Amino acid sequence: MVLNRLDIDALRHDTPGCAHRIHLNNAGAGLLSSGTLRTMTEHLDLEARTGGYEAADAAADRIARVHDDLAALIGGRASEIALFDNSTRAWQAAFAALAHTFRPGDRILTGRAEYGSNVLTYFQAARRTGVEIVVVPNDEHGALDTGALAGLIDERTKLVGVSHVPTGGGLVNPAAEIGRITRAAGVPYLLDATQSVGQFPVDVAAIGCDLLAATGRKFLRGPRGTGFLWAAETILPLLDPPVAEIASAEWDGDEGFTWRPGARRFETWEKNYAAVLGLGTAVREALALDPAVTGARAVALGTRLRDALDDLPGVTTHDLGRDRCAIVTASVAGVPADEVAAELAHHGINVSLTNREGAQFDALERKLPPLVRLSPHYYTTQEELDRAVTVVGRVAANAR
Numbered sequence: 387m388v389l390n391r392l393d394i395d396a397l398r399h400d401t402p403g404c405a406h407r408i409h410l411n412n413a414g415a416g417l418l419s420s421g422t423l424r425t426m427t428e429h430l431d432l433e434a435r436t437g438g439y440e441a442a443d444a445a446a447d448r449i450a451r452v453h454d455d456l457a458a459l460i461g462g463r464a465s466e467i468a469l470f471d472n473s474t475r476a477w478q479a480a481f482a483a484l485a486h487t488f489r490p491g492d493r494i495l496t497g498r499a500e501y502g503s504n505v506l507t508y509f510q511a512a513r514r515t516g517v518e519i520v521v522v523p524n525d526e527h528g529a530l531d532t533g534a535l536a537g538l539i540d541e542r543t544k545l546v547g548v549s550h551v552p553t554g555g556g557l558v559n560p561a562a563e564i565g566r567i568t569r570a571a572g573v574p575y576l577l578d579a580t581q582s583v584g585q586f587p588v589d590v591a592a593i594g595c596d597l598l599a600a601t602g603r604k605f606l607r608g609p610r611g612t613g614f615l616w617a618a619e620t621i622l623p624l625l626d627p628p629v630a631e632i633a634s635a636e637w638d639g640d641e642g643f644t645w646r647p648g649a650r651r652f653e654t655w656e657k658n659y660a661a662v663l664g665l666g667t668a669v670r671e672a673l674a675l676d677p678a679v680t681g682a683r684a685v686a687l688g689t690r691l692r693d694a695l696d697d698l699p700g701v702t703t704h705d706l707g708r709d710r711c712a713i714v715t716a717s718v719a720g721v722p723a724d725e726v727a728a729e730l731a732h733h734g735i736n737v738s739l740t741n742r743e744g745a746q747f748d749a750l751e752r753k754l755p756p757l758v759r760l761s762p763h764y765y766t767t768q769e770e771l772d773r774a775v776t777v778v779g780r781v782a783a784n785a786r
């Protein structure tokens with residue numbers, strides 16, 4: 387593996403959770419580093435001692451840098467970044483800014499792996515505006531079929547919305563190939579990169595998307611309650627942000643207003659600055675380690691875990707796609723997923739479960755029961771994977 391450039395012992399030493407649990411739930415929430423934790427507690431302490439506004443003033447330079455750090459992470463400009471309290475709100479803001487133009491007969495093209503909340507929002511838009519939702523079929527490996535997308539995209543298409551990595555399963559959708567198709571057609575492309583940002587390198591220019599939403603707490607290892615939107619400068623004039631308020635818009639002194647420059651027009655005034663600063667630390671730590679290096683290790687660990695689980699009698703993995711990542715979904719014959727997860731938890735191993743609501747189009751197609759979702763990260767060790775595989779193997783053996 388390409389892992390020797392990382393000092394895993396030191397990284398684990400700087401991750402308090404590693405001392406207590408085997409954390410295979412980075413697709414749920416990654417473990418905070420000591421540095422990120424310290425940034426947050428120090429700012430909370432400053433707020434308590436000096437006042438919330440006063441603490442924000444004192445940290446103004448560091449707060450302003452968070453936009454720069456996020457832009458550096460995904461290859462955009464700081465002026466194209468808007469901070470949110472999660473990925474869902476970031477995605478919704480981008481979607482709503484386009485959706486107000488949808489008319490009956492217009493179409494949204496999306497994939498089978500699209501995230502559950504996005505799908506519900508498409509349904510709402512269909513109900514409100516008559517826009518039609520078209521689900522692009524998968525290729526033979528289970529990723530979005532780019533040939534089918536190229537055939538479906540036309541003048542009726544007002545948006546292509548894709549989940550880069552679905553919430554349940556190791557699939558990596560061909561984001562850049564999709565970008566070449568949307569570019570050629572001149573159709574806005576909204577990428578849900580919630581599971582990919584922080585897991586492996588994500589570059590908006592290489593992908594060719596117009597809008598990208600991501601969260602802080604998952605593979606990026608930021609605090610809970612953080613997220614962001616990247617909106618390309620070129621698409622901003624086409625967007626009507628959903629919330630006009632004093633940070634997103636400027637009163638013109640009469641009965642009108644103008645949007646603030648750049649993506650700030652999507653933000654609201656109030657923020658949890660301890661969380662914002664913590665996100666900044668997490669992003670700088672990710673950049674310092676190099677997402678190409680950490681990503682190679684995380685994906686390699688995912689592959690090893692998937693292969694080891696697949697080798698166990700009575701255990702099946704269910705991850706689609708030719709390109710796969712650090713998220714592994716598995717089932718044990720005769721044992722419900724929650725019982726497998728409970729047994730893992732009993733051994734100090736954190737995992738989570740998938741369900742139908744995580745990706746409804748996929749659920750309708752594959753009709754899978756809830757699965758155990760195991761998601762290592764670069765700070766996971768081979769020994770930790772071995773322990774998880776041993777526990778799952780024992781559960782499977784006892785059921786046979």
Ligand SMILES: *Cc1c(COP(=O)(O)O)cnc(C)c1O
Pocket residue numbers: 472473474475501549551552553578580581600601602612613
């Ligand atoms: C978790 C997840 C989201 C939602 O992110 P939040 O920060 O919880 O709003 C969106 N898309 C995908 C693919 C996810 O896995």
